[in-house]
Amino acid sequence: xxxxxxxxxxxxxxxxSDSAKISSHPAGAVNHVYRVQELADSQLPLIANNLQxxxxxxxxHNPVDLAVKWMGDDDFSGVNRAHQFALQQQLYRLGVAPQPxxxxxxxxxxxxxxxxxxxxxxxxxxxxxxxxxxxxxxPITARPLDLASRWQHYINVAQLDMSSELYLKxxxxxxxxxxxxxxxxxxxxxxxxxLTNHLLLSADNSLKIIDWEYAAMGNRYFDLxxxxxxxxxxxxxxxxxxxxYATLINIDEHDAIAKFDLHTEIVAITNDLWFAALNANRxxxxxxxxx
Numbered sequence: 001x002x003x004x005x006x007x008x009x010x011x012x013x014x015x016x017s018d019s020a021k022i023s024s025h026p027a028g029a030v031n032h033v034y035r036v037q038e039l040a041d042s043q044l045p046l047i048a049n050n051l052q053x054x055x056x057x058x059x060x061h062n063p064v065d066l067a068v069k070w071m072g073d074d075d076f077s078g079v080n081r082a083h084q085f086a087l088q089q090q091l092y093r094l095g096v097a098p099q100p101x102x103x104x105x106x107x108x109x110x111x112x113x114x115x116x117x118x119x120x121x122x123x124x125x126x127x128x129x130x131x132x133x134x135x136x137x138x139p140i141t142a143r144p145l146d147l148a149s150r151w152q153h154y155i156n157v158a159q160l161d162m163s164s165e166l167y168l169k170x171x172x173x174x175x176x177x178x179x180x181x182x183x184x185x186x187x188x189x190x191x192x193x194x195l196t197n198h199l200l201l202s203a204d205n206s207l208k209i210i211d212w213e214y215a216a217m218g219n220r221y222f223d224l225x226x227x228x229x230x231x232x233x234x235x236x237x238x239x240x241x242x243x244x245y246a247t248l249i250n251i252d253e254h255d256a257i258a259k260f261d262l263h264t265e266i267v268a269i270t271n272d273l274w275f276a277a278l279n280a281n282r283x284x285x286x287x288x289x290x291x
Contacts, residue, residue, distance in 0.1 A: 006032055006070045013109050014038075014068070025067075026197075030077065030278065032070040035114055037063045065114040066101065067210075072108040076157045076281035077274075078150065079213045080143070081107040087142050088112070088212050094138060097209055115200050115208055123196060125237060129244035131199065131207065132227060136188040136220050136249070145190065145218035147177050147266070151273055158276035166276060170269050177266055180219045186259070190223035191215050195230050221256075221263040229267050238264075 007022055014036065016022075021037040071081070081103055091097035092113075099113040123131065151170050160167045181187070191198075192214040200208045224245060228238040239257065246256040 003032070006072070007034070009072075010034065010036070010068055010070065010109065013104060014111070030071070030074045032073075034068045034070070036066045036068045036111075038066075065116060067098065067112050067114045069110040069112075070108065071110060076154075076277045077213075078153045081110065081213075083143055084213050084215070085110075087140070087215060090140050091138070091209075091212065094140075095206070096135075096138065097212060115202055115210075123199065125240040126244045128194075128196070128227070129241050129248055131209070132191075132194065132220075132224060133245060133248045135191050135194075135209070136223070138189050140189050142189055142215060142217050145181065145192070145216035145222070147181060147218065147222070147270065148174060151177070151270065154273035154277040158273065158280040160276065166269070166272055170273060173266055173269060176262065180222065180263065180266070183219060186220045187217060188220045188223075189215065190218045190220065190226075192218065192223055192226050193230065194223065194227040219263065221259040222267060224260055225263040225267040226270075228264070229271060 003024065010016070010022065011020070016036070016038055019038075021035075023035045025033045025035055085100050085103045088097050088100040092099045098115050100110070101113060102111040103109070151174075155167060155170065191209065191212065193211055194209075195211075198209060198211045200210060202208055224242060227233075228241065233241065238260075242256050242260045243253055246253045
């Protein structure tokens with residue numbers, strides 16, 4: 001679906017007035033993100049009421065300010081949006097994430113609080129390690145990541161040949177993946193997509209974290225390795241991050257590095273499988289458009 005069609009869909013689904021402002025914002029490989037500003041007394045009763053219940057003022061002069069995600073092109077990730085919504089409600093109450101406002105019945109439109117005066121945070125390796133440690137210590141129990149099942153899902157979507165290099169690599173690590181998620185000492189809430197652009201510094205200098213769609217209970221070192229990969233950290237930066245993290249949570253540095261190195265390989269395979277599934281999904285969509 002092109003941008004104009006997406007905007008028209010949002011206008012209809014959210015019952016926006018003609019005066020509503022919709023602006024496109026940078027997004028990821030799949031979802032489209034828009035900022036929607038609408039008068040709070042206009043045609044968004046459910047959303048306006050949700051914002052009012054959170055303590056935000058409602059008046060003719062205070063517009064409802066929303067971050068709206070179009071997720072209609074995601075036919076491959078396997079993300080449970082209802083679970084994500086419930087999880088982010090908990091995270092919002094803990095002051096970690098923006099308030100989720102509304103999820104459409106077909107789970108293609110996600111609405112959450114727009115963080116006013118927020119900019120992507122520029123963090124040192126120590127600050128990034130501290131953010132990861134903070135996430136991992138949150139008193140929340142989410143659904144398990146179950147990485148082996150996710151791998152199989154991506155393999156099925158991508159229709160990988162059983163003789164392909166990627167499939168064989170995944171199979172060779174399968175037992176280690178299952179074992180890593182059975183380690184109670186390292187089993188914590190993980191973000192699993194902690195791009196620095198997902199860390200927003202608000203006007204009051206508080207740090208908020210967005211894009212929790214891949215968050216789940218999993219191995220802390222998978223989250224660390226994922227953070228390093230998606231932020232394209234150099235080897236020395238990754239080592240510095242792990243060392244700071246080990247100090248912060250009081251664990252042995254050498255043990256932490258060994259576990260991190262294993263999960264670096266696991267994350268690389270996960271990333272390759274994810275992109276294989278994404279590309280296969282896009283290819284199928286293009287075929288359907290030509291029919």
